[in-house]
Amino acid sequence: MTLPTFTYNPDPIKLEVIKKEKTDCPVCNKERDYVYKGPFYSVEDVEGICPWCIADGSAADKYEGSFQDDASCEEVEKETYIDELVYRTPGYFGWQQEHWLSHCGDFCAIVEYVGWKEIEHLEEELAGDLNEIMTTYNLPKEKLKEWLTNDGALQGYLFKCVHCNQHRLTVDSN
Structure with a gap:
């Protein structure tokens, strides 16, 4: 299955936030060959999310979480850009709070x-x-x-x- 594409993180494998590794995704309950290893902010400690559940927003919805803190983002013109970045884009590993x-x-x-x-x-x-x-x-x-x-x-x-x-x-x- 082809990995989803992410406008704001076009190569999450290079950034090592998505890895080729089997997972039983807790969101879609499917066995997948790729798993998200990057930051995810939610009340629950969630592991094993697949890239497809990031791309369609279901991971953020299910756990009321986000992949980026919108307070650590520069300003943009449209709310839809914020939604895509925060809820449907894999993050990256920063030493401190990631800044987009x-x-x-x-x-x-x-x-x-x-x-x-x-x-x-x-x-x-x-x-x-x-x-x-x-x-x-x-x-x-x-x-x-x-x-x-x-x-x-x-x-x-x-x-x-x-x-x-x-x-x-x-x-x-x-």
């Missing part, structure tokens, strides 16, 4: 976990986000370049606009 970026009035798609070497070629395109990060963390660019590594002092999360392909960046510190 937006552009062109809509949420961006999460691309990958990055360090400086993975985004160096995007320095000019990411200038606005990089300046904000340096200000927030009170870092000169040299330290940002040194500390921004996968599993380093700063972890980067690269996003891309679903409309114009502009890249965006956010970071967490450990």
Whole structure:
């Protein structure tokens, strides 16, 4: 069975939030070959959700949960974008509270976990986000370049606009 596609998380396998692993999904009660391993916020501690129950919203409905905290999202133009991201999109693993970026009035798609070497070629395109990060963390660019590594002092999360392909960046510190 083909995995569902997610506008705001186009490669959840690469981000290791969906894994090829057998599960008995507690939502649809079907045996599936893929399981969700990412964050899910609900009163109940739920494991084994399949990607199809994320995509159709039934997992969030059944457990009155969400895959993203809407208070940790940048603003967007339409409520339907929030519903799709929060209730029908797999999250990603952040060191702290995951923060979802937006552009062109809509949420961006999460691309990958990055360090400086993975985004160096995007320095000019990411200038606005990089300046904000340096200000927030009170870092000169040299330290940002040194500390921004996968599993380093700063972890980067690269996003891309679903409309114009502009890249965006956010970071967490450990």
